[in-house]
Amino acid sequence: MDTSTFLIQCLNALQHGLLLFLVASGLTLIFGIMGIINLAHGSFYMIGAYMAFALNPLVERWLGGGFVTTLVLCLVLAIVLGYVLEAAFFSYLYRRDHLQQVLMTYGLILVFEEIRSLLVGNDVHGVPVPAWLAGSVPLGDILTYPVYRLFISAIGIGVAILLYWVLTRTRLGMMVRAGASNREMIGSLGIDINRLYRIVFAAGVALAALAGTIAAPVSSVYPGMGNSVLIMCFVVVVIGGIGSIRGAFLAAMLVGTVETFGQVLFPSAAGILVYVLMAVILLCKPEGLFKQG
């Protein structure tokens, strides 16, 4: 592996890790603050990707096109979806034990996948890369790197910084952190916990959908795309320590690197490597890298 190939793989690892982080950060917050094992989180990623695919022609027709318009529209719809879902469904899960949450969100996966299949069908679809991001930058003598992948990484880093700022510098972030370390306590301190739950859940859905939307042009959209992401994100959340955004970021980078380089260096063992990593980390630190609270 020469220098430029290595560099390209590094960039790929970064992009893959940041995408995982977008999905996993929402999952870890929902997990850590609301105490819900949300198996349907991968479906939100899938919904985001399919929204990008389905809304793109509509936006072009009615709003004159534009990638950013589609992106914003997807985000708004995802926030609405998250808000409604929390109010209509997830708010009933808080009192149930984890096993029942697993069951009900498993049922939800089936429902989402089937609705997708009813609306869009089971074919694999491509999503066009926006024209202004379609180029590629030269890297070394012959190799080039697509601008769009850099754009994904940029969005990922932007969101990570934004999350860091919100969580450490704002009042909302303070409440979220307090909720992650002791749920009962902040309820008894007079903070409207239901509102906080709703905000966190909507944000989590929006983050997952955002990841799906921006990943769609690279990965194309296909049935079952949510499930593989879901499992990877659970791995990230658990390695990082439940409820810890910092841990999720670090773990996402770690998993992204191991997966990307694993596929290049040991193609036949690539699938196993991440799970070996997770098993080793959990056996050394049974509660993840950064345990919250």
Place this chain on the structure above:
Amino acid sequence: MGQRMNYARRLIPIAVLLALAAFPLSGNDYYIGLAIKIMIYAIFALSLQLLVGGAGLISLGHAAFFGIGAYAAALLSPESEAGGLLWLLAAALGSAAIYALITGALALRTRGVYFIMVTLAFSQMAYYVFHDTDIGGGSDGIYLYFRPQMSLAGWMPFDLENPGVYYLFVLVCLALTWGFLAMLGRSPFGAALTGIRLNEQRMRAAGYSTFPYKLTAYVIGATLAGLAGFLYALKDGFVTPELLTWEQSGLVLLMVILGGMHRLGGAVLGTVTLILLQELFQSQALFGDYAKHWHLPLGLTIIALVALLPNGLAGLPAQWRERRETRRGTSAAPHSSASTVPSSASAGTGPRADASRSRTASSSFAIASPTGTSNNAAAAQSLSIPGGPHA
């Protein structure tokens, strides 16, 4: 009156067993195949029930042992003739048990949600071994051409190639599994497991070294899952990595929870319900073209069932009784509080709940005889004896 009820209760399993044994005489191949599938999955669900309902160990990687049992049967069978039944069975159960012993010893160092994820990790490892390498034909899977035969010095007591005989063989396996687990549940070992599920710290304080108990339960559960996998390989004569996916682990967990975790009957009830629902919603005769979207009604049904039945299908009579009693005005308070406490103690609650759990745990034991399970009573008894076997 009470005595007569007891006799009736003892006769029910025998009657059910006889009815099931007579079922192949009806002669419809489709229904016999369906019954075989249900019985195999019932063994699978029972094996997980020992972990989830018995010891409170929620595993999301149980399909690994199912798959390993199936692969052992397919890989070790000779290609051109039938293999020896006993040796293949021992190999399938043994390989599942060995994998469980190694992974269980590591996974049991973690608890709660982390345990769920580590078991998932180990099953994914097994999945990728079969999916990405050529050991078992990669993602295409592998065929098993002949069902193994049992021969004692040239004499064959039965022929598994005959569908009726194979059906009976699976039925016997199911009955033995049930009997074994029921016996285990009543034994001191089962009582210790229940104690660990309800309050592990207290069991340790009572002098039990809990780790060997949990590991033994894990290995037994895995071995029985290997049995189910072995039977499954024989059923279709075809084994693919799909048997080891996490969706498969999720499905069997679903069966256990749906039925109601703390009873053997619950696991079987959940299995029957889920597989019949799958068949129902897939039926083209009933739903026509919409049958291919069968996941949608299945998902909605699962959500509705869980929402309406917090204690699972097997808890339904108790739930009705409780409601009747409330309506009559008699106090149902001890029932309702008892039925929530053990579930919160058994579930893999997050690490933050640990502190509060251990604080409330002593009170949870005092009222933990929910809805008439004999297991809990046995555990309470064994706890009242100072000092366990490992004191």
